[in-house]
Amino acid sequence: MTEKSTVPTPAGSVAIVAAHPDDEVLGCGGTAARLAAEGRAVHVLLMADGEGARTGRAAAGVAREKVAARGAAARRAGAILGCASVELLTFPDNRMDAVELLEVAQAVEAFVDRHRPSLVLTHHCGDLNVDHRIVHEAVSVACRPQPGHCVRELLFFEVPSSTEWRPRDAAAPFAPNWFVEISGTLQKKLDALDAYATELREFPHPRSPAAVRALAQWRGASAGFTAAEAFVLGRKLLPEAG
Ligand SMILES: [Zn+2]
Structure with missing residues (x-):
C-alpha cells in the first residue's frame, strides 16, 4: 500500500499522521500540496480505518467494502495533493x-523510521474525537527529541467538527500560532476532499466544501493571507548549521 519516493528532497521529508481517512485533507491538505509542489516528499499515515464503529460486526462484509473504498479514496486524495505515499493502518x-498507547506509538515510530521526516503534522491535543487525541499522544511520544532524531518540527492541525468542540477546560484550546498560505493549493485541497465524497456534508455543516473554503479564508484573513491553514507549533528544534 506504500509507494516510496526516491526523489531527493530539499529540506527533508514531511510526515502527516492522522487518525481517519479525510482528516489529513481537512487538517493540512493545502499545506501538503504546497510542500509537495516545493519538492518535499510528503508521506501520509492514516491510523484507523474510519468505518469500524459505524457499521459494527453484523455488517462486517459491508464494513470491509467501505474500508476498501475509503482506502481507495485516501490514495486518490494523496495523488491529488502530490503526496509521495499514503499508508493505512487498521486500528x-x-x-x-482501547489500544495500548505504546502500540500506537510504535506504529508511528516505525513510519518515522522509514521516512525520516524533518516535519511532522498531526492532530491537536484538544479534539473531541478520542482517536485524534490518542494519535496526538502517540506522535508526541514517537517524535520526542533524542540525539540524532530526524524530527525537527512538530505542527498540530485543526479538524472541523472536532477541534472546536472539546469542552472548555478539558484541554488547551486550539490557539493557532503558525499559518501557511494556501491560496495556490486551496483548490487541490477541495479536489482531494471531493475524493472522499461520501464524507462530505451540505453547508452549513463544518465538513461541507463551502465551510472548508470559508475556514481557509478566515485563517488566511487572520494572518493577512488570501487563504491559509492554521496550526499550533508543538516544537521547533534548530540544530547547528551544517
Ligand atoms: Zn478524524
Whole structure:
C-alpha cells in the first residue's frame, strides 16, 4: 500500500499522521500540496480505518467494502495533493483508547523510521474525537527529541467538527500560532476532499466544501493571507548549521 519516493528532497521529508481517512485533507491538505509542489516528499499515515464503529460486526462484509473504498479514496486524495505515499493502518475506529498507547506509538515510530521526516503534522491535543487525541499522544511520544532524531518540527492541525468542540477546560484550546498560505493549493485541497465524497456534508455543516473554503479564508484573513491553514507549533528544534 506504500509507494516510496526516491526523489531527493530539499529540506527533508514531511510526515502527516492522522487518525481517519479525510482528516489529513481537512487538517493540512493545502499545506501538503504546497510542500509537495516545493519538492518535499510528503508521506501520509492514516491510523484507523474510519468505518469500524459505524457499521459494527453484523455488517462486517459491508464494513470491509467501505474500508476498501475509503482506502481507495485516501490514495486518490494523496495523488491529488502530490503526496509521495499514503499508508493505512487498521486500528479500531473511534476506539483507539482501547489500544495500548505504546502500540500506537510504535506504529508511528516505525513510519518515522522509514521516512525520516524533518516535519511532522498531526492532530491537536484538544479534539473531541478520542482517536485524534490518542494519535496526538502517540506522535508526541514517537517524535520526542533524542540525539540524532530526524524530527525537527512538530505542527498540530485543526479538524472541523472536532477541534472546536472539546469542552472548555478539558484541554488547551486550539490557539493557532503558525499559518501557511494556501491560496495556490486551496483548490487541490477541495479536489482531494471531493475524493472522499461520501464524507462530505451540505453547508452549513463544518465538513461541507463551502465551510472548508470559508475556514481557509478566515485563517488566511487572520494572518493577512488570501487563504491559509492554521496550526499550533508543538516544537521547533534548530540544530547547528551544517
Ligand atoms: Zn478524524
